[in-house]
Amino acid sequence: MNEYRNLKSLKVLGLAVVAMALSACGGDGEGPPKPPPPAPPEYADKHMPDGYWNNPEILKEGEAIYTGQHNIDVNCASCHGKNGKPVKAGARDFRRTEQMELYSDAVWFWRVNEGVTGTKMKAWKSKLSEDEIWKVIAFEATFGLNGKEWDVAANKWVAAGAAGSAPAASDAPAGDAAH
Numbered sequence: 001m002n003e004y005r006n007l008k009s010l011k012v013l014g015l016a017v018v019a020m021a022l023s024a025c026g027g028d029g030e031g032p033p034k035p036p037p038p039a040p041p042e043y044a045d046k047h048m049p050d051g052y053w054n055n056p057e058i059l060k061e062g063e064a065i066y067t068g069q070h071n072i073d074v075n076c077a078s079c080h081g082k083n084g085k086p087v088k089a090g091a092r093d094f095r096r097t098e099q100m101e102l103y104s105d106a107v108w109f110w111r112v113n114e115g116v117t118g119t120k121m122k123a124w125k126s127k128l129s130e131d132e133i134w135k136v137i138a139f140e141a142t143f144g145l146n147g148k149e150w151d152v153a154a155n156k157w158v159a160a161g162a163a164g165s166a167p168a169a170s171d172a173p174a175g176d177a178a179h
């Protein structure tokens with residue numbers, strides 16, 4: 001059902017790759033936001049566990065993973081910087097809202113799990129459990145997404161607390177005069 005969309009994004013990806021090859025590599029800016037490739041089918045249904053976004057306990061654990069306190073072999077901050085500002089050339093800048101919004105939670109999970117071939121971003125699945133990956137993603141999202149969370153049904157980032165609330169129509173009667 002998504003074949004047309006996938007085809008389209010493949011085309012977009014192809015263009016992005018060509019554009020990247022044409023523009024000289026290097027420089028510190030990342031240039032205009034570039035959509036990531038779609039997550040492979042086996043990742044399409046991976047989503048942030050309920051209650052993880054913006055949960056202070058989870059964010060604390062995510063931060064410990066991100067900064068290497070949890071496991072000294074896993075130190076995202078050594079490349080991506082303590083506050084999401086990259087300290088190693090080429091590392092994704094997590095503060096760039098326009099770029100980060102182009103990812104879904106599934107794409108992020110895929111990238112952290114399997115890494116990005118040909119870059120310093122390696123696969124972390126041998127060092128981190130799925131649960132730990134979600135925690136570090138929840139933390140990482142705080143740098144650029146200002147508390148937004150991924151709404152699976154709506155397929156987009158929404159304000160904190162708004163994700164998944166759509167089906168509860170009874171909570172928000174249509175046409176309710178709020179003022």
Ligand code: HEC
Nearest residue numbers: 036075076079090091092108111112116119120121124136
């Ligand atoms: C050795 C340096 C290094 C470390 C450590 C590192 N990364 Fe990365 N990361 C990179 C680079 C370089 C990229 C850009 C890859 C690219 O060009 O798409 C990247 C990209 C990413 C992306 C975006 C992927 C994409 O498609 O653009 C995410 C998400 C990410 N890293 C998360 C993490 C997390 C979480 C950790 C810790 C578990 C981590 N990284 C550790 C270097 C690193």
